[in-house]
Amino acid sequence: KAGVTQTPRYLIKTRGQQVTLSCSPISGHRSVSWYQQTPGQGLQFLFEYFSETQRNKGNFPGRFSGRQFSNSRSEMNVSTLELGDSALYLCASTYRQSRGHNEQFFGPGTRLTVL
């Protein structure tokens, strides 16, 4: 079974631009979560999508948004980029049982650099 894939792997943007990152979950997984990882803040939860609906959201500004398609693929968008948005953006998928454990399968991440 193929793992979680993320594209692109590396991205360089300038302040004020916007960016869209893509994530394809493991086949059969319906939940996709996005995380931001920086040296200072560690791994921080952005949002989770399940069946095309945002189910949970972290404490990030509205510039960060996402969506999920009917095939469970997900995209996240960051508008009006700031220098502080430079980070590794990780996508994780899970089968998502309502009360069962929530083991996350992570992709390799997209390294975003904002200049």
Place this chain on the structure above:
Amino acid sequence: SQKIEQNSEALNIQEGKTATLTCNYTNYSPAYLQWYRQDPGRGPVFLLLIRENEKEKRKERLKVTFDTTLKQSLFHITASQPADSATYLCALDRFDTGRRALTFGSGTRLQVQP
């Protein structure tokens, strides 16, 4: 406020010794606690999960303990090898107002010297 703490300093040990990593939390009531391994430039990889009503879980050379009274989990790697060198993250899995949330600690870097 809610907080998850892992030792931010790197842990250096000799090959063959047991590595013990700590995860402390405050103001959480996790249903599960998970441990992940992360290598540089890669996404975290799931290692072990322990439930709130379990004291200990083992998998090969790995052992996790979970003390909900102390609000602490210990992660042990026995007979450590240089290939075990990585950053190890703990994550709390809880239900907030009916919504699931997985919150990660900042990780502890383990360096196993040959």
